Amino acid sequence: MSRIVIVSNRTPAKGPAAGGLAVALKKVLAERQGFWFGWSGKLTDSPSPTAQIQDVDGLSVAQIDLTRDDHQAYYSGFANSILWPSFHLRLDLTTIESHWYEGYRRVNAQFAAALAKLLRPDDIIWVHDYHLIPLATELRRLGVRNRIGFYLHIPFPTPDALYAIPHHTDLMRDLSHYDLVGMQAKRDIAAFMEFAEHQAPPTFASSANHHVDFSRTEIVAFPIGSDPDAFASLSVSPAAQKMITRMRRSLGDQQLILGVDRLDYSKGLPQRVEAYEKFLAHNASFRRGVHFLQVAPPSRDTIKEYQATSETLDAVCGRVMGKFAEPDWQPLTYVKRAYGQPSLAGLYRLARVGLITPLRDGMNLVAHEYIGSQNPEDPGVLILSRFAGAAEIFPAALQVNPFDTDESAEAIRVALEMGLEERRARYEALMAAARKHNVGDWAEEFLAHLSRKPGDSAPQHDHIYLNSVA
Numbered sequence: 001m002s003r004i005v006i007v008s009n010r011t012p013a014k015g016p017a018a019g020g021l022a023v024a025l026k027k028v029l030a031e032r033q034g035f036w037f038g039w040s041g042k043l044t045d046s047p048s049p050t051a052q053i054q055d056v057d058g059l060s061v062a063q064i065d066l067t068r069d070d071h072q073a074y075y076s077g078f079a080n081s082i083l084w085p086s087f088h089l090r091l092d093l094t095t096i097e098s099h100w101y102e103g104y105r106r107v108n109a110q111f112a113a114a115l116a117k118l119l120r121p122d123d124i125i126w127v128h129d130y131h132l133i134p135l136a137t138e139l140r141r142l143g144v145r146n147r148i149g150f151y152l153h154i155p156f157p158t159p160d161a162l163y164a165i166p167h168h169t170d171l172m173r174d175l176s177h178y179d180l181v182g183m184q185a186k187r188d189i190a191a192f193m194e195f196a197e198h199q200a201p202p203t204f205a206s207s208a209n210h211h212v213d214f215s216r217t218e219i220v221a222f223p224i225g226s227d228p229d230a231f232a233s234l235s236v237s238p239a240a241q242k243m244i245t246r247m248r249r250s251l252g253d254q255q256l257i258l259g260v261d262r263l264d265y266s267k268g269l270p271q272r273v274e275a276y277e278k279f280l281a282h283n284a285s286f287r288r289g290v291h292f293l294q295v296a297p298p299s300r301d302t303i304k305e306y307q308a309t310s311e312t313l314d315a316v317c318g319r320v321m322g323k324f325a326e327p328d329w330q331p332l333t334y335v336k337r338a339y340g341q342p343s344l345a346g347l348y349r350l351a352r353v354g355l356i357t358p359l360r361d362g363m364n365l366v367a368h369e370y371i372g373s374q375n376p377e378d379p380g381v382l383i384l385s386r387f388a389g390a391a392e393i394f395p396a397a398l399q400v401n402p403f404d405t406d407e408s409a410e411a412i413r414v415a416l417e418m419g420l421e422e423r424r425a426r427y428e429a430l431m432a433a434a435r436k437h438n439v440g441d442w443a444e445e446f447l448a449h450l451s452r453k454p455g456d457s458a459p460q461h462d463h464i465y466l467n468s469v470a
């Protein structure tokens with residue numbers, strides 16, 4: 001059986017804190033004798049041409065160091081100040097500096113050069129996320145002929161947002177050098193198809209003869225999930241119970257409304273707090289009977305747009321506190337730190353409402369974890385943004401337009417007043433969908449596709465499958 005090689009910007013760390021994706025991929029690697037390749041997390045003065053291989057809890061991890069300047073251009077610059085905001089349709093938050101693209105390509109070339117030395121001819125290579133779109137091109141340039149797949153963990157942009165990205169045609173050509181490109185949702189495939197069929201219109205700086213040929217690449221929607229049954233077990237573990245006891249002591253009879261997100265502008269946090277503010281304003285009888293907890297660990301905080309989001313959130317939370325808090329009642333708690341999975345599972349289980357309202361998002365694994373952690377006898381209600389890819393698989397959530405804070409405020413009221421029968425019916429449908437899209441099957445399905453030799457028939461599945469889309 002071929003080895004599997006996973007490539008991503010970050011690599012798994014030692015310890016039990018790994019998320020569902022890392023756990024699923026580690027399992028695949030353990031079964032297929034493979035290794036994980038990525039950045040070491042170290043910034044140095046000169047780039048490392050060769051990877052250092054180490055054992056991380058029984059897993060073989062190969063890592064390279066990056067220079068400070070390259071990392072700044074590749075990660076904070078091109079990946080997170082151009083690709084991330086554009087892919088999330090926030091062109092107003094992009095910063096474009098043309099030299100970042102050179103750094104982005106340089107790092108991808110450095111990854112390829114160090115990785116190529118470790119490859120065997122029949123290894124199957126699985127590249128993850130928007131940091132590494134050019135990796136297949138760079139590997140092919142070095143003569144690598146292995147099967148290479150790519151999975152995009154964020155939404156694919158609409159054509160207009162794509163055209164706003166410098167060198168977008170080159171990036172699309174990079175995608176065409178993969179054998180398989182996996183995306184999260186049907187809408188991502190639709191957006192990709194729109195580009196593939198029409199291609200980029202010419203501008204004064206680029207002519208129209210840059211047609212990208214995708215005829216050798218399969219583009220397939222593989223909606224990623226979490227491990228809902230693992231969260232079901234975790235939510236009744238002693239560590240989760242400890243968190244539940246602690247929270248019950250402080251909440252008393254108040255019902256908990258919970259949000260858990262990286263502190264990222266795509267998550268719609270200020271709008272969410274504003275919706276809660278409207279809910280309190282319109283429903284005075286609920287005051288003192290509810291509490292909103294937002295867990296928001298800081299993220300990418302060297303980037304100014306992230307700092308600005310953090311400041312906006314501080315201000316909105318302060319405003320709501322000033323307007324509604326009383327000496328013996330606080331409407332909300334806002335914690336800017338990360339919690340381990342057992343504590344989160346406890347919070348999810350206790351929360352009567354899971355408030356997940358990103359402005360644009362992919363499959364949002366917090367939604368899956370919230371569902372998995374519910375008490376089947378007395379489940380909470382998931383309020384979910386219709387602009388998360390997860391909305392495609394969770395029609396049983398209360399879906400809202402996160403930009404419409406009146407609608408979200410009303411959804412909070414409906415969720416809090418929802419009777420047990422309806423909550424159970426919705427929970428059962430949500431849990432069935434979360435199980436269907438569990439991360440273990442997702443990884444197996446992607447690899448089954450990628451391992452196919454040309455001419456083999458396609459595996460059976462119910463996802464969108466586009467062969468030869470050019």
Ligand code: F6P
Binds near residue numbers: 153
């Ligand atoms: O959702 C995309 C993603 O890159 C994830 O893969 C990652 O866990 C998360 O964002 C955090 O990103 P970063 O590595 O920039 O902290």
